[in-house]
Amino acid sequence: MNASFTITIDNQSVEATPGESLLEVCRKANIPLPVMCDFKGLSPVGACRLCLVEIEGVPKLLPACTTLVAPNQAVHTQSDKLRKYRRMIIELIFSERNHICAICVANNNCELQKMAYELGMDHVRFPYLTPVCEVDASHEKYVMDHNRCILCTRCVRVCSEIEGAMTRDVMGRGFDARIITEFKQPWGDSTGCTSCGKCVQVCPTGALTPNDAAQGRLKKNPELVALLIEKREAKP
Amino acid sequence: MAEPSSYSKKIIINPVTRIEGHASITIDLGRDGKVADAHFHVNEFRGFEKFCEGRPFTEMPSIAPRICGICPVSHAVASVKACEDIMRLIPPPAATLLRRVMHLGQMVSSHALSFFHLSSPDFLLGFDSDPAKRNIIGLAEKFPDLAKRGIRLRKFGRECSERIAGKNIHSVGITPGGMNLGLSEENRKALLAWIPESIETVRIGLDIFKRYRQKHMVEVDSFANFETLYLGTVGPQGELELYDGKLRFINEKGEILNDQIDPRQYLEFIAERSLAFSYLKSPYYKPLGFPKGMYRVGPLARLNVASSISTPLAQKEFTEYRQIGGKKPLHGTFYYHYARLIEALYAVEEMKNTLENPRVTSSEILACAKRNQAEGIGCSEAPRGTLFHHYVTDENGILTKVNLLIATGQNNAGMNRSILEVAKKQVDGPNVKEGALNRVEAAIRCYDPCLSCSTHAIGAMPLVIEIRDADQRTVRVIQRAK
Ligand code: SF4
Ligand code: SF4
Ligand code: FES
Numbered sequence: 001m002n003a004s005f006t007i008t009i010d011n012q013s014v015e016a017t018p019g020e021s022l023l024e025v026c027r028k029a030n031i032p033l034p035v036m037c038d039f040k041g042l043s044p045v046g047a048c049r050l051c052l053v054e055i056e057g058v059p060k061l062l063p064a065c066t067t068l069v070a071p072n073q074a075v076h077t078q079s080d081k082l083r084k085y086r087r088m089i090i091e092l093i094f095s096e097r098n099h100i101c102a103i104c105v106a107n108n109n110c111e112l113q114k115m116a117y118e119l120g121m122d123h124v125r126f127p128y129l130t131p132v133c134e135v136d137a138s139h140e141k142y143v144m145d146h147n148r149c150i151l152c153t154r155c156v157r158v159c160s161e162i163e164g165a166m167t168r169d170v171m172g173r174g175f176d177a178r179i180i181t182e183f184k185q186p187w188g189d190s191t192g193c194t195s196c197g198k199c200v201q202v203c204p205t206g207a208l209t210p211n212d213a214a215q216g217r218l219k220k221n222p223e224l225v226a227l228l229i230e231k232r233e234a235k236p
Numbered sequence: 237m238a239e240p241s242s243y244s245k246k247i248i249i250n251p252v253t254r255i256e257g258h259a260s261i262t263i264d265l266g267r268d269g270k271v272a273d274a275h276f277h278v279n280e281f282r283g284f285e286k287f288c289e290g291r292p293f294t295e296m297p298s299i300a301p302r303i304c305g306i307c308p309v310s311h312a313v314a315s316v317k318a319c320e321d322i323m324r325l326i327p328p329p330a331a332t333l334l335r336r337v338m339h340l341g342q343m344v345s346s347h348a349l350s351f352f353h354l355s356s357p358d359f360l361l362g363f364d365s366d367p368a369k370r371n372i373i374g375l376a377e378k379f380p381d382l383a384k385r386g387i388r389l390r391k392f393g394r395e396c397s398e399r400i401a402g403k404n405i406h407s408v409g410i411t412p413g414g415m416n417l418g419l420s421e422e423n424r425k426a427l428l429a430w431i432p433e434s435i436e437t438v439r440i441g442l443d444i445f446k447r448y449r450q451k452h453m454v455e456v457d458s459f460a461n462f463e464t465l466y467l468g469t470v471g472p473q474g475e476l477e478l479y480d481g482k483l484r485f486i487n488e489k490g491e492i493l494n495d496q497i498d499p500r501q502y503l504e505f506i507a508e509r510s511l512a513f514s515y516l517k518s519p520y521y522k523p524l525g526f527p528k529g530m531y532r533v534g535p536l537a538r539l540n541v542a543s544s545i546s547t548p549l550a551q552k553e554f555t556e557y558r559q560i561g562g563k564k565p566l567h568g569t570f571y572y573h574y575a576r577l578i579e580a581l582y583a584v585e586e587m588k589n590t591l592e593n594p595r596v597t598s599s600e601i602l603a604c605a606k607r608n609q610a611e612g613i614g615c616s617e618a619p620r621g622t623l624f625h626h627y628v629t630d631e632n633g634i635l636t637k638v639n640l641l642i643a644t645g646q647n648n649a650g651m652n653r654s655i656l657e658v659a660k661k662q663v664d665g666p667n668v669k670e671g672a673l674n675r676v677e678a679a680i681r682c683y684d685p686c687l688s689c690s691t692h693a694i695g696a697m698p699l700v701i702e703i704r705d706a707d708q709r710t711v712r713v714i715q716r717a718k
């Protein structure tokens with residue numbers, strides 16, 4: 001087996017195993033990092049860039065979720081520079097779609113909103129792009145509101161990696177990128193969707209919700225999906 | 237410069253911008269130099285209906301209350317009723333009781349704001365007293381106890397929402413199917429404890445009004461007095477009902493035109509005209525056409541249409557109110573204030589009844605259903621008048637059409653008439669009497685329209701008068717500094 005080694009995170013020595021990501025090592029050592037696209041048990045994609053860290057000797061900031069540990073790494077998770085970038089990133093996420101928390105079904109029940117509070121976002125300095133986005137309410141149980149989607153792809157990954165249905169994907173690039181169902185048909189017309197609802201549970205925002213969830217009544221249970229993944233991977 | 241041949245002028249009490257909260261009024265002069273017409277410009281609600289389209293209908297009860305920070309509960313109630321119409325669902329009785337408490341509470345706080353904060357300074361300090369002092373602060377200097385009572389009455393009204401939904405404005409308590417949150421025994425008791433003081437305060441308000449009327453009988457009776465039809469909701473016996481009533485129209489003589497109409501049929505009785513000078517639509521009573529079908533809503537209308545009031549103290553006042561007009565409705569715009577206070581008294585008494593209902597603390601407050609039909613219509617009485625929400629959805633429950641018929645819109649024609657009546661007395665050609673601004677302001681205030689400008693509690697309503705000739709050239713501008 002590969003021998004473990006030591007790295008330093010915020011000047012603290014931490015044990016790491018080859019193949020682990022910096023985020024995993026931070027988690028084990030109880031070092032908090034802001035994350036949005038990451039979901040424990042799903043493959044990392046580095047989509048949101050909130051988990052950026054500084055590594056001594058590396059000129060650019062790297063996402064902890066997709067950066068592997070290496071011997072003698074000296075990592076910093078807290079600095080003015082990082083705080084500045086995280087703040088900028090969360091603001092950019094908000095400016096990209098139409099987030100109007102006050103009337104959103106996920107208000108007070110939203111990982112993105114919570115993150116914005118945690119990162120001290122009191123306003124957005126970038127102009128809102130206010131894209132015209134669709135609300136797909138064709139599914140008998142769930143709604144997809146593209147206005148609130150942050151393209152974290154948790155839904156895509158949980159659908160293919162855990163449920164195995166592979167009904168979701170990303171189409172288009174940049175500003176035009178959208179989560180699609182199968183060949184971009186209405187969700188309700190999908191033949192592959194098993195209606196398991198895992199995507200709804202792991203979605204960190206108001207983009208995926210049960211269609212009977214009015215404001216103040218939304219309950220998501222991502223922990224249940226996390227537990228399911230954990231149990232599935234546990235060796236008997 | 238005199239232009240005797242074309243002595244037709246337009247006086248504009250001008251905007252100018254909504255941001256600054258100016259009331260915008262145009263007064264047209266005829267060729268004879270006399271006031272011919274008046275328009276109150278309202279720039280609110282632009283596009284609100286449009287930008288709700290494309291959203292799931294279940295979101296409306298959280299979107300709609302954002303229209304107004306003073307009557308969010310009325311919007312939430314009308315909205316949730318429209319949703320429940322789409323769902324073909326009847327909410328549990330306890331949910332209806334809780335909504336009633338919030339709805340009555342909002343009526344109390346809004347009426348308290350209108351009377352004690354905005355209007356009582358006019359009554360007690362005089363309509364032509366210094367505008368800088370003619371407000372709640374000036375009132376507090378001269379009548380500290382009364383000002384405090386007014387503020388506390390408003391607080392009571394707001395607490396009704398707070399103690400049920402945890403937040404007084406834009407709470408998430410009211411939801412399609414019922415309520416998200418219930419009422420604890422402790423909160424029920426706390427609300428009940430407010431009742432005696434609140435009744436007392438409203439009665440003091442009534443006293444102020446009646447004394448003022450005694451002294452200024454002619455002015456009160458004649459102030460913007462003109463005949464219209466009236467619309468309000470009533471209970472099964474024709475009694476005043478604010479939450480769940482059926483529509484009743486009466487004519488200027490007080491005769492019932494239509495009674496016990498299901499609000500879902502509103503389009504059979506109300507038609508709307510779009511106006512060039514306002515973003516508000518101007519509705520009228522369809523069977524009579526416009527202008528004959530011009531009707532008013534709000535406290536005055538509700539007391540004019542009602543046959544009785546179900547609570548004893550308010551009924552007593554109602555009897556007295558009714559004696560003024562004999563069999564006829566009261567048409568004097570000033571009586572809006574009177575009606576508003578009687579309604580507030582009813583609301584406090586009715587609140588007590590509702591809170592004493594043992595079911596009010598039940599935890600069975602939510603029922604579930606999905607979209608069962610495309611269209612839904614909801615109605616409730618807002619502090620300023622009858623409010624309708626009308627939604628059309630596609631097969632997935634996405635809104636394809638939203639129509640909101642708001643009180644201020646329905647009173648638009650009435651407000652224009654009131655201003656016209658006042659202007660006739662105050663304006664003669666380009667000459668505008670001292671105090672014209674104050675009178676115009678008083679006329680607008682009677683309707684308590686939900687515009688940012690009308691809710692300036694501190695300081696006078698910002699108004700600008702611009703006089704224009706027949707060719708729309710500005711002749712004169714009169715402005716009250718902010
Ligand atoms: S998804 Fe979250 S952040 Fe976006 S509007 Fe809704 S509550 Fe706000
Ligand atoms: S729908 Fe939700 S889970 Fe899927 S990409 Fe968008 S925000 Fe992420
Ligand atoms: S959590 Fe690492 S990039 Fe999103």
